[in-house]
Amino acid sequence: xxxxxxxxxxxxxxxxxxxxxxxxxxxxxxxxxxxxxxxxxxxxxxxxxxxxxxxxxxxxxxxxxxxxxxxxxxxxxxxxxxxxxxxxxxxxxxxxxxxxxxxxxxxxxxxxxxxxxxx
Amino acid sequence: xxxxxxxxxxxxxxxxxxxxxxxxxxxxxxxxxxxxxxxxxxxxxxxxxxxxxxxxxxxxxxxxxxxxxxxxxxxxxxxxxxxxxxxxxxxxxxxxxxxxxxxxxxxxxxxxxxxxxxxxxxxxxxxxxxxxxxxxxxxxxxxxxxxxxxxxxxxxxxxxxxxxxxxxxxxxxxxxxxxxxxxxxxxxxxxxxxxxxxxxxxxxxxxxxxxxxxxxxxxxxxxxxxxxxxxxxxxxxxxxxxxxxxxxxxxxxxxxxxxxxxxxxxxxxxxxxxxxxxxxxxxxxxxxxxxxxxxxxxxxxxxxxxxxxxxxxxxxxxxxxxxxxxxxxxxxxxxxxxxxxxxxxxxxxxxxxxxxxxxxxxxxxxxxxxxxxxxxxxxxxxxxxxxxxxxxxxxxxxxxxxxxxx
Numbered sequence: 001x002x003x004x005x006x007x008x009x010x011x012x013x014x015x016x017x018x019x020x021x022x023x024x025x026x027x028x029x030x031x032x033x034x035x036x037x038x039x040x041x042x043x044x045x046x047x048x049x050x051x052x053x054x055x056x057x058x059x060x061x062x063x064x065x066x067x068x069x070x071x072x073x074x075x076x077x078x079x080x081x082x083x084x085x086x087x088x089x090x091x092x093x094x095x096x097x098x099x100x101x102x103x104x105x106x107x108x109x110x111x112x113x114x115x116x117x118x119x
Numbered sequence: 120x121x122x123x124x125x126x127x128x129x130x131x132x133x134x135x136x137x138x139x140x141x142x143x144x145x146x147x148x149x150x151x152x153x154x155x156x157x158x159x160x161x162x163x164x165x166x167x168x169x170x171x172x173x174x175x176x177x178x179x180x181x182x183x184x185x186x187x188x189x190x191x192x193x194x195x196x197x198x199x200x201x202x203x204x205x206x207x208x209x210x211x212x213x214x215x216x217x218x219x220x221x222x223x224x225x226x227x228x229x230x231x232x233x234x235x236x237x238x239x240x241x242x243x244x245x246x247x248x249x250x251x252x253x254x255x256x257x258x259x260x261x262x263x264x265x266x267x268x269x270x271x272x273x274x275x276x277x278x279x280x281x282x283x284x285x286x287x288x289x290x291x292x293x294x295x296x297x298x299x300x301x302x303x304x305x306x307x308x309x310x311x312x313x314x315x316x317x318x319x320x321x322x323x324x325x326x327x328x329x330x331x332x333x334x335x336x337x338x339x340x341x342x343x344x345x346x347x348x349x350x351x352x353x354x355x356x357x358x359x360x361x362x363x364x365x366x367x368x369x370x371x372x373x374x375x376x377x378x379x380x381x382x383x384x385x386x387x388x389x390x391x392x393x394x395x396x397x398x399x400x401x402x403x404x405x406x407x408x409x410x411x412x413x414x415x416x417x418x419x420x421x422x423x424x425x426x427x428x429x430x431x432x433x434x435x436x437x438x439x440x441x442x443x444x445x446x447x448x449x450x451x452x453x454x455x456x457x458x459x460x461x462x463x464x465x466x467x468x469x470x471x472x473x474x475x476x477x478x479x480x481x482x483x484x485x486x487x488x489x490x491x492x493x494x495x496x497x498x499x500x501x502x503x504x505x506x507x508x509x510x511x512x513x514x515x516x517x518x519x520x521x522x523x524x525x
Binding site: 004008009010011012018019020021022024043048051052088104105108109112113114116 | 182183184188191192195196197199200249420421422423424430431434435437438
């Protein structure tokens with residue numbers, strides 16, 4: 001398996017098969033005298049913006065902090081040991097409802113979508 | 120039997136997806152000014168889109184990825200962002216043009232100016248997407264779209280010289296208005312080879328849960344459906360050539376000239392048929408483009424997506440088509456001429472082709488996605504041809520826009 005080829009940018013689903021995002025970046029741990037170890041994947045606009053360069057990264061982080069508070073100014077992380085299956089999608093053994101990943105979609109649902117009749 | 124039904128539905132759907140304001144307007148303009156001489160552009164565009172649609176369906180059925188998913192996963196986000204932005208922009212202009220097409224049909228039917236219709240049309244489209252399912256949109260609108268077959272009927276009733284029609288299917292050099300000729304060829308190609316068409320098709324294949332058993336169905340739908348669509352476009356061109364051109368209307372620069380096309384053949388009902396065809400074809404296309412916009416964003420960022428879900432289950436996806444539809448209605452509401460916008464957005468579509476078609480060459484030859492169902496020599500040759508054509512179109516469309524545009 002090659003990390004960049006086979007993991008990065010893959011669809012992520014939770015244990016209920018809900019699509020929660022793409023693998024926007026990969027976090028590896030470096031310890032002296034040992035080979036690097038993948039510890040987590042990151043999701044979200046901040047992780048994505050970092051790949052485009054330092055300026056987009058700064059702007060996106062600022063925007064996220066302004067919109068949803070300091071807690072959202074970092075990308076969402078999912079620990080690598082939660083991986084369950086790697087196929088068409090990568091399945092993680094988590095429940096997206098218990099994370100902050102969908103905070104913006106929840107906000108949208110409560111404040112916009114559910115106020116429109118027929119939703 | 121079930122497969123046969125599936126194929127016929129698919130063919131009907133592709134007809135609905137193929138014929139929209141772009142193909143109608145470009146074919147009518149070309150026919151009026153150059154007679155049958157530009158039929159080759161429709162034929163060429165149709166052959167190209169048959170190949171691309173077949174590949175998009177095969178890719179989805181075998182790899183269970185949509186084209187957008189595939190591009191992001193295979194090339195990474197930093198490469199994906201360019202086709203993403205280009206297609207979002209082109210789709211937006213095309214959607215605006217389609218809304219304009221329906222608005223013009225409403226103006227022709229009621230006499231109330233088209234600007235007033237843009238927002239109601241966008242609202243109606245939004246309502247269908249908000250409440251409807253994928254099957255309803257896909258099948259319902261395209262069944263109605265069969266009304267556009269009246270152009271083929273009209274073309275046959277006009278008894279054209281079929282030998283001349285056949286001659287038009289072979290590319291030839293123009294005798295007058297050289298810049299305009301090539302600009303129209305580019306616009307016709309852009310109207311036929313629309314990225315939203317094959318990207319939408321691959322999303323539809325995933326929505327309908329296709330697997331490898333659908334490969335034959337896919338081939339039949341792509342071939343027959345797109346050929347039917349191309350045939351109707353040729354019908355429009357023939358009618359425009361014989362009716363508009365013969366009556367001295369060479370420059371179609373106003374939508375009000377278009378309904379004249381069917382009147383000599385069907386009388387008053389010709390007017391009704393034209394208005395209905397324009398309204399239905401453009402409305403169906405508006406639904407598909409708005410959905411495709413939402414598919415693209417949701418697939419690109421990995422959100423939940425699906426037209427069969429309730430909006431509360433995919434709020435991000437629903438928000439994208441909602442915003443797109445209403446924003447796209449704004450230029451028309453402000454009085455931008457739908458015909459000019461249509462021709463402009465078709466040329467821009469052609470220019471954006473390399474960004475969306477180059478990935479096909481890699482995705483459809485990658486064992487990890489399509490395994491033994493990878494492209495053969497013919498399909499690869501077709502992709503390379505479309506890419507080359509796309510690059511030429513990208514380079515020439517802007518200068519031609521300036522010198523040959525209307």
